[in-house]
Amino acid sequence: MACVLAIDIGGTKLAAALVDREGTVLRDGTVPTPRDGVMAALAELIARVTAGGPRPMAAGIGSAGPMDGVAGTVSPVNMPSWRGFPLRESVRELTGLPVVLAGDAQCFAVGEHWLGAGRGSASLLGMVVSTGIGGGLVIGGVPLLGPTGNAGHVGHMSVDPYGEACECGGRGCVERYASGPNLARWAREQGWRGPDAQALAADAEKGEAVAVAAFERGARALGGMIVSMAAAVEVTTVVIGGGVANAGKVLFDPLERAIEETAGLAFVKAVRVHPTTLGIRAALAGAAKLAWDH
Ligand SMILES: [Zn+2]
Structure with a gap:
């Protein structure tokens, strides 16, 4: 089944899911955001969510900001270990997928427009x-x-x-x-x-x-x-x-x-x-x- 990998990076938790064309969540998982080693925790979460599932076609990331959408870097206010962190490139290297990066509140708006109260x-x-x-x-x-x-x-x-x-x-x-x-x-x-x-x-x-x-x-x-x-x-x-x-x-x-x-x-x-x-x-x-x- 065709799906994409969705990732949500927040100060308190990391979430990932495989989502099909209609917005149905096929598999998902969350972990608390660690103080250090955030990328290792994210890699482990992605491995767990994608293991044995269909291969996603692309990855979308919503991250706490501020961010630089040109460079693909993020500096979440309450994640001091990430300053100018190259999130888009790191996830691309990790997964081999094309990756799109946006702010978490931007993703909230897009999600509500697609499937929620703003449909x-x-x-x-x-x-x-x-x-x-x-x-x-x-x-x-x-x-x-x-x-x-x-x-x-x-x-x-x-x-x-x-x-x-x-x-x-x-x-x-x-x-x-x-x-x-x-x-x-x-x-x-x-x-x-x-x-x-x-x-x-x-x-x-x-x-x-x-x-x-x-x-x-x-x-x-x-x-x-x-x-x-x-x-x-x-x-x-x-x-x-x-x-x-x-x-x-x-x-x-x-x-x-x-x-x-x-x-x-x-x-x-x-x-x-x-x-x-x-x-x-x-x-x-x-x-x-x-x-x-x-
Ligand atoms: Zn202000």
Whole structure:
């Protein structure tokens, strides 16, 4: 049976799968990301997933970034042992397959467009809202990766040029308002006492005022960015995944309101937001789709 090899490189786990033309997973596996020797762990995982299976025709990799899509190198923020690591070439040497490399959030968007909540949408923005905020675009059915492979870094779009400084060096970035750690940080500054964004979501669910306000503030930032994206490239559909999206109503209700209040033009107001349907499988699906199209 014809298949491709899909690989997902994250700070906490490595995943690989053989995926057929329809998106069915034939075999798959995951391992925790080791602190050192990541490539050896990946080689072992690929050997395990491909052993005895059909020979894949190509490999697609979604990796945590930042990356250099021209050189095929990655420097994942929370994988200090990989700085400018030649991932595309290493996997090509290991497998002998043609390899395509993209960002993990870009793969999330491609996967949701292929098989998930954004299936068939004309113009899709996929976003992963968790420790950071990543994104990817599929415009007119075609993934928009950008000249260096970094298109879709929507977490670092500025929604307030006079706003707070961001860890990226920019100012007023969406991530500074809406990522999990930043939601919790702001809430603690307002007197909330809790460990993390997950606890904050539970408190917002119960109606605790500061927790509700934190999600409304984060949703306002996300909404402003989404409205800007809709105005710029006529995004029609937004699919949101990641840990913060698990908060559900406490995020999505104020987000709908923020978009309604911030958007003006009819085609901008028409943008629709959905939670992920593929969840953690979206990035693998997207990596497979990129491999099939390569
Ligand atoms: Zn930033």
